[in-house]
Amino acid sequence: MNTVPPANNPAIFNTTNCHETFPPNIPLFSALIVLIGAASYHQSVTTWNPHAGYIPSWTEGATVTATSNAKDAANVLDGDPNTHWQSGGVVPGKPDGTLESVTIDFGQVRPVGQVHTRHWAGEVGTATATQLYLSTDGKNWQNIATLDPTALHTVATILPKEIAARYLRLEHQMVVKDWNKAFIWEVKAYDRFGPYGQMEPPTQGHTTIKELLGVNGYWSFGTDKYSDELGPDGGPFRFKPVASHLRNYHDMTWDLKSPNDPIDFEKMAKGGGTPATEWLNWDSEYQVWHESAGMNVQASLQFYKFKPEDWKHPRKDGRRYAEAFTRHFGAKKRQRPGLFH
Numbered sequence: 001m002n003t004v005p006p007a008n009n010p011a012i013f014n015t016t017n018c019h020e021t022f023p024p025n026i027p028l029f030s031a032l033i034v035l036i037g038a039a040s041y042h043q044s045v046t047t048w049n050p051h052a053g054y055i056p057s058w059t060e061g062a063t064v065t066a067t068s069n070a071k072d073a074a075n076v077l078d079g080d081p082n083t084h085w086q087s088g089g090v091v092p093g094k095p096d097g098t099l100e101s102v103t104i105d106f107g108q109v110r111p112v113g114q115v116h117t118r119h120w121a122g123e124v125g126t127a128t129a130t131q132l133y134l135s136t137d138g139k140n141w142q143n144i145a146t147l148d149p150t151a152l153h154t155v156a157t158i159l160p161k162e163i164a165a166r167y168l169r170l171e172h173q174m175v176v177k178d179w180n181k182a183f184i185w186e187v188k189a190y191d192r193f194g195p196y197g198q199m200e201p202p203t204q205g206h207t208t209i210k211e212l213l214g215v216n217g218y219w220s221f222g223t224d225k226y227s228d229e230l231g232p233d234g235g236p237f238r239f240k241p242v243a244s245h246l247r248n249y250h251d252m253t254w255d256l257k258s259p260n261d262p263i264d265f266e267k268m269a270k271g272g273g274t275p276a277t278e279w280l281n282w283d284s285e286y287q288v289w290h291e292s293a294g295m296n297v298q299a300s301l302q303f304y305k306f307k308p309e310d311w312k313h314p315r316k317d318g319r320r321y322a323e324a325f326t327r328h329f330g331a332k333k334r335q336r337p338g339l340f341h
């Protein structure tokens with residue numbers, strides 16, 4: 001029996017037709033698992049390199065010019081998303097005053113497949129559009145994207161195929177009003193694989209999804225029928241095509257009226273019920289789960305409905321119950337593998 005899953009247990013998800021009282025006290029158990037895990041797997045503190053594993057942008061070491069306020073143009077290549085270039089103010093009537101841009105020279109022709117820009121121009125009404133261009137010679141430009149000048153986040157423009165380019169231009173179409181100014185914050189460019197580089201080729205995993213998945217269930221899967229009445233498509237058989245683990249939240253108060261009571265699961269198997277539930281036969285669940293549906297079975301013992309004062313001799317009574325449970329459902333008594341995983 002497991003009350004908490006070991007770290008290498010399969011992923012478990014819950015059925016939607018669980019008993020209304022399920023699952024009890026899980027947050028407490030979960031917190032305990034986290035604490036145990038944190039204590040067991042703490043690691044030493046090392047220096048963190050935020051650039052480790054990243055592919056350098058073509059803009060590293062590049063030069064940048066701007067249509068105005070050239071002294072701040074380098075802020076679009078400094079790697080800091082909080083520093084920016086701000087254009088000079090629009091003067092209505094001035095030739096070309098409605099286009100403000102920065103132009104980046106990679107220093108050599110590069111294959112460009114992705115351009116990442118943080119180009120928020122300013123409050124709504126600052127710019128009407130933002131254009132992205134590439135060029136090999138700095139004279140003939142190819143428009144590769146029209147961007148939203150109000151985008152706050154970094155925008156990744158991914159091209160359908162790489163374009164060979166030495167120059168990149170990001171241009172705001174300004175609204176013509178007195179002394180209107182726009183921002184550009186950061187520009188990076190990469191080949192088609194982007195900042196994380198080419199993906200490793202896929203390899204076949206050693207575990208199938210079916211081997212990985214399990215289902216948290218409750219008696220009868222919400223049908224009020226034993227699983228041996230639910231074949232061939234219901235209950236455990238429904239999940240057999242996609243999962244290999246089943247876990248039951250085994251309510252101890254269905255077995256015992258008091259934790260101090262003894263229990264004989266062999267009597268239960270012969271139709272005698274349990275001391276608390278005269279009709280109950282867990283074999284009609286667990287045997288079918290394991291032997292007919294081929295599932296690895298787990299039981300999470302639920303003892304929370306008993307009050308602390310109900311336990312007169314918790315160590316002794318708990319052991320007696322556990323021994324009775326494993327004597328019946330375990331491997332030795334039944335001269336075959338036990339029902340439980």
Ligand SMILES: [Ca+2]
Nearest residue numbers: 075080083185
């Ligand atoms: Ca910056």
